[in-house]
Amino acid sequence: MNLTQSFSQECSDCPIRHRAVCARCESDELERLEEIKYYRSFEAGQTVMWSGDKMDFVGSVVSGIASLTQTMEDGRTQMVGLLLPSDFVGRPGRDGAAYDVVATTDLVMCCFRKKPFEELMNDTPHVAHRLLEMTLDELDAAREWMLVLGRKTAREKIASLLAIIARRDVTLNMQTGNSQVVFDLPLTREAMADYLGLTLETVSRQISALKKDKVILLEGKRHVTVPDMDRLLEEAGDDSDGGMLN
């Protein structure tokens, strides 16, 4: 498989190769990665890692969804990051995990042992550079989400979340521009509530409202069709392209 091929194509065994670290890796670097690579699987609901745990690997999501969550003593929880396939997990240069990492669905991760990964990073400027870029992307996403949490209404919050999932889906599948988007919601209402700073009842009500208003179509509880992405983005209060890429 040609490793310099388009960003958009899937790599058969491990998405990290082209999406995260190794878009421009040479074959000897790939060999080094290959040596320290392994896979881990988790069931839905399993905790990958507790906040403060020693974290001896970095990696990326191959399939499924993981989330980063913070919990207060009294049980209030806030999801601070959603890890979709191809997203990177880990903090090169940091020892501990900063948040709980939870498998929201069944999950497969492609991991690299951290120590040798960091050595590779030190030897290979473009890997270090790519990591900085990814971290900046995450920072942008986090700040985008601060606007959602701080200033948007419940309806706008739901629409924003649906837009993120829909857009990622479109990106991954390289469907054409503005046609309808179809996907299965990978989150329970409760998980959505924790991500949006709402209660699960409010999430349920607002999804029903969006359905009644034909912004989305629902089959069952999870299967969503977005007939018009522009309409959804409008509902999300998005002026920009959604801040997903730059």
Added chain:
Amino acid sequence: MNLTQSFSQECSDCPIRHRAVCARCESDELERLEEIKYYRSFEAGQTVMWSGDKMDFVGSVVSGIASLTQTMEDGRTQMVGLLLPSDFVGRPGRDGAAYDVVATTDLVMCCFRKKPFEELMNDTPHVAHRLLEMTLDELDAAREWMLVLGRKTAREKIASLLAIIARRDVTLNMQTGNSQVVFDLPLTREAMADYLGLTLETVSRQISALKKDKVILLEGKRHVTVPDMDRLLEEAGDDSDGGMLN
């Protein structure tokens, strides 16, 4: 001045030397930095940079406070970052600013021309490494703030903000542990509201309430005394040390 000295001491001309980029720089690297360094001053309220502007420098705050803000079409605004003295501004490797940068008080920044700074970064692994570390710090702070925005009550939000400012003050001045902390609020009630996802009326009411309950003492509108930091942190709902450092 010995540049390897403690992180905590002020450097006479430019804090970036020891706080941000150059804690471990050798003299030739410092010379290169010196050549591309310049200062910019702004008055309170001035916009340093609009979202989307081409940003041809990076830098750090020398004195005063700047904020990163996002604004929706209808005028709702959310501050997504608070830049206190010694904080870094800029996105190495990115062309545009992602947010409006506003001088919240009178502001002095120490800037480096971006192109040569990036070259220095490429030549100097520990600078690149330090930048990644700083970006991870910002990411942690942003995620910490997501919990504040999504799940905390108005009173907890105010207490959290006061704690951040108080703690930063303590860190900068290296005062002793748990004695009382005194500082001047560097933000208007409106700016606090924009940071906390509240209205300015609610901010005012909650500050009055904290004052009535002796969590803080107020002289005038801005001068704050925190008689007991632990009490303040408790009000903030902070289980941890506040997530400021790791």
Added chain:
DNA sequence: TTCCAAACTTGATCTGGGTCAAGGCCCCCG
């Protein structure tokens, strides 16, 4: 096939914080 529990929906009611409105304080400028 039936049963059960998890996930979800919907209704009724309550409340924290928003909104609107009316001042108060204080500094700067004339």
Added chain:
DNA sequence: CGGGGGCCTTGACCCAGATCAAGTTTGGAA
């Protein structure tokens, strides 16, 4: 010294979303 404009406070009222409480749907295990 008096007036005006930021900035802040406080009160009265309202409403989006939380809370409490039933149900309903679904899918998998026995």
